[in-house]
Amino acid sequence: MTFRDSATNPGHTGSWYAASANDKRVHPALAGDIETDVCIIGAGFTGISAALELSERGFSVVVLEAERIGFGASGRNGGQIVNGYSRDLETIAGRYGKDKAIELGKMSLEGGNIIRERVVKYAIDCELEHGGFFAAFTDKQIREMEHHKTDWERYGHTGLEMVSKADVAKYVRTDRYAGGMIDKLGGHIHPLNLVLGEARAAENLGAKIFEGSRVIAVDTDRKRPVVSTGGGSVTASYVLICGNAYLAPLFPQVHGRMMPVSSQVMVTEPLESSLIEDLLPANYCVEDANYILDYYRRTADNRLLYGGGIGYGGNDPKNLTGVIRPNMLKTFPQLKDTKIDYAWSGNFALTLTRIPHMGKLSDKVYFSHGDSGHGVTTTHLLGKILGEAAAGHAERFDVWASLPNLPFPGGRMFRVPLTALGAWYYGIRDKLGV
Numbered sequence: 001m002t003f004r005d006s007a008t009n010p011g012h013t014g015s016w017y018a019a020s021a022n023d024k025r026v027h028p029a030l031a032g033d034i035e036t037d038v039c040i041i042g043a044g045f046t047g048i049s050a051a052l053e054l055s056e057r058g059f060s061v062v063v064l065e066a067e068r069i070g071f072g073a074s075g076r077n078g079g080q081i082v083n084g085y086s087r088d089l090e091t092i093a094g095r096y097g098k099d100k101a102i103e104l105g106k107m108s109l110e111g112g113n114i115i116r117e118r119v120v121k122y123a124i125d126c127e128l129e130h131g132g133f134f135a136a137f138t139d140k141q142i143r144e145m146e147h148h149k150t151d152w153e154r155y156g157h158t159g160l161e162m163v164s165k166a167d168v169a170k171y172v173r174t175d176r177y178a179g180g181m182i183d184k185l186g187g188h189i190h191p192l193n194l195v196l197g198e199a200r201a202a203e204n205l206g207a208k209i210f211e212g213s214r215v216i217a218v219d220t221d222r223k224r225p226v227v228s229t230g231g232g233s234v235t236a237s238y239v240l241i242c243g244n245a246y247l248a249p250l251f252p253q254v255h256g257r258m259m260p261v262s263s264q265v266m267v268t269e270p271l272e273s274s275l276i277e278d279l280l281p282a283n284y285c286v287e288d289a290n291y292i293l294d295y296y297r298r299t300a301d302n303r304l305l306y307g308g309g310i311g312y313g314g315n316d317p318k319n320l321t322g323v324i325r326p327n328m329l330k331t332f333p334q335l336k337d338t339k340i341d342y343a344w345s346g347n348f349a350l351t352l353t354r355i356p357h358m359g360k361l362s363d364k365v366y367f368s369h370g371d372s373g374h375g376v377t378t379t380h381l382l383g384k385i386l387g388e389a390a391a392g393h394a395e396r397f398d399v400w401a402s403l404p405n406l407p408f409p410g411g412r413m414f415r416v417p418l419t420a421l422g423a424w425y426y427g428i429r430d431k432l433g434v
Helices: 045-056 089-096 098-107 110-121 139-154 165-170 191-204 273-279 324-331 375-390 395-401 411-432
Strands: 032-041 061-064 129-136 160-163 179-188 208-210 215-219 226-229 232-241 259-268 285-288 295-298 304-312 340-350 357-362 365-369
Touching (some): 045 375, 110 179, 357 375
Parallel strands (some): 032 061, 061 208
Antiparallel strands (some): 160 179, 215 226, 259 304, 259 340, 295 304
């Protein structure tokens, strides 16, 4: 195996995304004291989505990033546009009431639409491809997909279509699956190039982005909050906290109600075009229906990007490919001699409810985090909603902020073992097909 480092794009993990980024500029760190309408903490999808929304509305925006734009999950994920949330709308209705499910249902396709609209509007080169395939191993999983499809269609999603076992080969050439479902409104992208393109669009509209600018304090007692870094400060009318799984414990009200969870990704050497086209003929991204799932897709340079695994608490395995390479070979045994060029991990933020958590630390300080594995689309939606709220239109923000968010049982000490125990239980159910 030959894992590449990040020497060509310092400050990022050694991923294929970092190596193939279109924009490798290093932005300066904040130096001195400045004022702005809105200060955003975190330059991932949520923060940059909010920055672009506000910049389009004519507000002055400053974004503070501790590392690099897209350093966290936004620049490390599987690059799949998966609609909806980590819990289906039927579950949401059962927990929070039908009215809340209707409101969230109205927004459930918006994240993907935001991505597609911005890619066109700002000519962002991020290798956008359309279509996603959900793969089922068992008849039970097929029945669950059929139920999920019926539920989605109640909320206006008409892009779903069931796939028989005989037709699986139209989307993925393997004998592992019993069938599945396609989402014509799904798709895949190069996520780091997407967030970099959105960041450049915000900058062109006047936003200022500072990298290497870790926030060390937020003074909320003043009429206008002051956000401080080691090199300066930003005084703003509003502050938006968008750190997600990489948020420092500086904000315990936020950090204490989510758990970082790692997932591993690897990318093969470039494959012959005839081989990669045979493996994934429709060029749809794929994810399976297991509790601890695998996800994979083609890249624009004919590699196979394959992800999976899980590490509660953000802990990485010693061998990054130890779980996912064997799974890749179960799916595509013909790749047994294929080299892995890149392997990395990244953390996403998990909430106990598996529903994103939005709220306020004060009248002027808002936050959003905990997209629970559906971050590519949900962060774009919730970043836009944060921008709307800072612009004085908080109706949709209030819907999200009204949803109860619960601490993990056992506090921070026991949240990892208890969650891992639950994952083990559901993993056994997947293996047994029950």
